[in-house]
Amino acid sequence: MTLTDIGKRAKAAEKEVRILDSDTKVQALKAAAAALIEGEEDILTANQEDVIRATEAGMKEGLIDRLVLTPDRIEDMAEGLLSVAALDDPVGEVLSMKVRPNGLTIGQKRVPLGVAGIIYEARPNVTADAFGLCFKSGNTVILKGGSDALESNKAIVKWLRTGLKNAGIPEDCLQLITDTDRAVTREFMRMKEYVDVLIPRGGAGLIQSVVENSLIPVIETGTGNCHIFVDETADFTMALDIIYNAKTQRIGVCNACESLLVHKSVAKDFLPLLQQRLADKNVEIRADETACAIVDTFVPATEEDWGTEYLDYILSLKVVDSIEDAIDHIERYSTKHSEAIITSDYANAQKFLNEVDSAAVYVNASTRFTDGYEFGFGAEIGISTQKLHARGPMGLKELTTTKYIIYGNGQVRP
Numbered sequence: 001m002t003l004t005d006i007g008k009r010a011k012a013a014e015k016e017v018r019i020l021d022s023d024t025k026v027q028a029l030k031a032a033a034a035a036l037i038e039g040e041e042d043i044l045t046a047n048q049e050d051v052i053r054a055t056e057a058g059m060k061e062g063l064i065d066r067l068v069l070t071p072d073r074i075e076d077m078a079e080g081l082l083s084v085a086a087l088d089d090p091v092g093e094v095l096s097m098k099v100r101p102n103g104l105t106i107g108q109k110r111v112p113l114g115v116a117g118i119i120y121e122a123r124p125n126v127t128a129d130a131f132g133l134c135f136k137s138g139n140t141v142i143l144k145g146g147s148d149a150l151e152s153n154k155a156i157v158k159w160l161r162t163g164l165k166n167a168g169i170p171e172d173c174l175q176l177i178t179d180t181d182r183a184v185t186r187e188f189m190r191m192k193e194y195v196d197v198l199i200p201r202g203g204a205g206l207i208q209s210v211v212e213n214s215l216i217p218v219i220e221t222g223t224g225n226c227h228i229f230v231d232e233t234a235d236f237t238m239a240l241d242i243i244y245n246a247k248t249q250r251i252g253v254c255n256a257c258e259s260l261l262v263h264k265s266v267a268k269d270f271l272p273l274l275q276q277r278l279a280d281k282n283v284e285i286r287a288d289e290t291a292c293a294i295v296d297t298f299v300p301a302t303e304e305d306w307g308t309e310y311l312d313y314i315l316s317l318k319v320v321d322s323i324e325d326a327i328d329h330i331e332r333y334s335t336k337h338s339e340a341i342i343t344s345d346y347a348n349a350q351k352f353l354n355e356v357d358s359a360a361v362y363v364n365a366s367t368r369f370t371d372g373y374e375f376g377f378g379a380e381i382g383i384s385t386q387k388l389h390a391r392g393p394m395g396l397k398e399l400t401t402t403k404y405i406i407y408g409n410g411q412v413r414p
Contacts, residue, residue: 003187006142007194009172010115010280016139017173018112022089025136026043028167030087031137033078035163036128039155040074040391046155047124054122054148062252062311067122077128077156083186083378084132090397091138093406094311103131105407110400114196117188118381121202122148129379132175137179137399140173142195146202147180156177188215199380204309205356219394222385223309224254224337226367229326229352230320231343232263236270239342240277246340246366248281252311254383255338259306259316261326264290267319271295275298278315287317306333323348327355334358336385338367359385359392 004345020028047069054067054227089255091111097107116139121125127143128310136139145153157176165350177188189198191217200210205224246257262270269289271294274305278285285291286305287298296397298317305316306329320326340362350361360370360383370393372380377395384390390398 001323002032003053003138003177003191004194005186006175006177007191010140010142010175010318011194013170013172013309015110017135017140018091018114018138018412020138020169022091025089025138025167025361026085026287027170028164029081029132029136031167032131032160032163033081035076035159035166036074036081036156039041039159039162041069041072043152043159044069044071044156046151047149047152048120050124050149053382054233059122059148060252060305062250063122064252065250066252067124067152069124073125076312077125079231080125080129080373080379081132083373084136086135087378087396090400095402102411103409104380104411107405107407108402109405110397111403112138113399113401115194116141116399117144117191117195117198117216119144119185119198119202119206120190121146121206123201124149124152124156127176128152128160128199130381131157132158132290133379133381133394133396134373135173139399140175142175142178142188144178144185148180150180151155171346172265181185186213189216192216199382203230204288214396217388219382219384219398220255220383220386221394222335222337223259224256224334224367224383225307225335226338226340227256227259227261227326227330227334228340228342228367229261229323230263230266230270231323231326231328231341231345231348232265233261233344233348233380234266234270234342235344236266236273239270239360241274241338242342242364243274244277244280246307246368247283247315248313249366249368251313253368255367256311257367258309259333259339261318261329262291263318263323263326264321267291268294271279271317275319281313283313283315285315285317290319308334309335323351330356330358337340337369337383338362339365340365 093110095108161171198216286301338360372393380393
């Protein structure tokens with residue numbers, strides 16, 4: 001099937017999907033979730049092919065963790081679809097309605113975006129999440145996954161489409177591009193006749209390529225050079241627990257902590273405790289001169305380290321003189337994803353929340369919570385680090401737009 005054929009089928013299915021009632025969409029998502037569970041063995045077998053190929057190619061541990069599927073992760077994907085099914089349907093919501101002096105009643109109503117194109121890398125769970133969110137919000141979707149997860153994605157889409165068929169829904173509302181040629185990806189980015197919005201999800205190279213080459217409007221999902229600042233009033237136990245979780249729970253995700261800032265007044269006491277805690281996971285700490293003088297096992301950092309999303313057991317560390325210095329450092333090196341402050345000082349907490357310009361800003365909590373499921377969205381299409389048209393975890397509402405609805409009784413413009 002050519003890209004044009006895929007586009008035409010998605011566009012044709014969109015005309016049907018955008019007018020489905022909520023109950024029909026809920027039943028279809030339940031059928032799709034059941035199909036994933038039914039196809040578990042098939043999906044795991046396909047995923048094993050991808051994992052073996054990736055391991056032989058020398059893929060980093062953190063990226064392999066993104067790629068691997070297990071029975072629990074397939075169950076999580078199915079649960080994600082059910083969670084999305086249970087969410088309020090944003091389509092049809094009337095946001096405003098007022099009567100003008102001429103008698104016209106003018107309202108604004110939430111409607112689907114249309115056909116969404118999603119380009120992503122080796123995270124097969126995105127396949128199910130993206131489908132569920134797009135479908136519940138009345139959109140059809142064309143997926144272009146990375147070559148590393150091709151077999152996994154093919155199997156997941158196969159079973160999702162089986163669920164749609166069982167529910168009497170047009171299977172073409174979910175399409176997968178299986179040609180891994182980069183020329184095909186570039187062609188996909190130019191299909192503005194069939195695709196209404198393009199969402200890249202992956203590393204900096206992928207996102208930059210889509211932003212620079214797409215003729216379709218893009219919602220940019222950014223990489224995650226996420227910071228944690230340990231303020232001078234921080235509770236050490238809390239700080240160590242949060243840093244350990246944010247850095248080591250899953251190293252290959254965009255909301256993992258990559259950069260740590262520590263106030264100079266607590267550095268001498270805190271840094272040895274940090275080294276001991278992260279030694280459990282053999283985290284390499286790349287630190288500035290001040291920190292290296294306190295803990296001699298730290299590795300001297302370079303300028304490049306401050307802006308790097310490692311996706312590995314590596315953490316950059318800088319000692320700062322003040323909260324102002326911490327905020328300035330974040331402003332310079334952050335990817336505008338997620339940042340956190342650990343503090344007992346209310347004024348500093350508010351200053352950090354007000355002045356740090358990122359999609360998600362935390363006080364005394366792990367950056368790992370920047371996630372659609374954790375935010376109550378059921379799942380997410382990605383984490384937007386831009387300011388238009390969405391920012392932060394993108395759920396159902398972020399996959400809609402609005403149109404004006406006008407009621408009259410014969411008015412003509414004078």
